[in-house]
Amino acid sequence: MEGILFLISLILGGSAVAGSVKVVNQGNEALVERLGSFDKKLEPGLNFVVPFIDRIVYRETIREKVLDIPPQQCITRDNVKIVVDAVVYWRIVDMEKAYYKVENLQAAMVNLVMTQIRAEMGKLELDETFTARSEVNELLLRDLDVATDPWGVKVTRVELRDILPSQEVQQSMELQMSAERRKRAAILTSEGERESAVNSARGKAEAQVLEAEARQKAVVLEAEAQQKALVLKAQAERQQQVLKAQAIAESADIIAQKIKTSPGAQQALEILLALGYLDMGATIGKSDSSKVMFMDPRTIPATLEGIRSIVSDVPTDHPILDNQISPGNNNRLG
DSSP, X not given: OHHHHHHHHHHHHHHHHXXXXXXXXXXXXXXXXXXXXXXXXXXXXXXXXXTTTEEEEEEEXXXXXXXXXXXXXXXXXXXXXXXXXXXXXXXXXXXHHHHHSOSOHHHHHHHHHHHHHHHHHHTSOHHHHHHXXXXXXXXXXXXXXXXXXXXXXXXXXXXXXXXXEOHHHHHHHHHHHHHHHHHXXXXXXXXXXXXXXXXXXXXXXXXXXXXXXXXXXXXXXXXXXXXXXXXXXXXXXXXXXXXXXXXXXXXHHHHHHHHHHOTTHHXXXXXXXXXXXXXXXXXXXXXXXXXXXXXXXXGHHHHHHHHHHHHHTSOTTOTTTTTOSOXXXXXXXX
């Protein structure tokens, strides 16, 4: 009998020792109640509790978790029905509050998120729900973080996953987008035609301007060329006259010297003057504005006599004679 009692005592003692040892995994925490009231929180690792008096009432992870919000119907500010679902990332930061402040933490989180989504969607029109998704996410995160703080919960991220209008609204939106695309295509086509017409007119105007400038430059260059040609012609004629005058002066010097040294040079001078007279008549005859000039061959000797008398009346200090003919010289003209 004593052996049986000892065995029972040994078994009870072993079970009590085994029950007093509690191991908590990394990333988890546990709450312990003693005689129905909260006593302590067990950290990850090896922990000891009082058998038959302490009891673990709540064991949960403190790692971040994902809460899947089921699709729900919302009504926008412009009375359009849409279906919205979301995902919420959260974690427990205070295990005691998460257990004692709310009865069903996950259900409370789901209902709170759904209520906040309906409230935010009701503030927006249908078009804004697609363009302002990031702003809605930030608003939901801020509101949920404040609302779940008494529960010992930290909401780290909220993402609206799908926003789906009703089938009728989707068909209307597709028709609207088709009309918008056609409108944009028509606008782009008209703008392209307008730009093409503007560019064509601008090109023609620029071509006309360039053509006018080219004609103006051509006229200016032609006038400058004509002016240069006239200047060069005048310079050439002037040079020719200078050379001719120099030649006449040199000829006069030579003739004067010949008259002084040769007695028969006077008759030669008369012949040269007569030939010059005849050449002048030929030149006049070749001119475009020439006139008919009649000359009696019998008057040529008289003309020569007149020229000789003119030459004989030239003073002895005339530049042509250069003082080559003296008053007493027998070779004096006339």
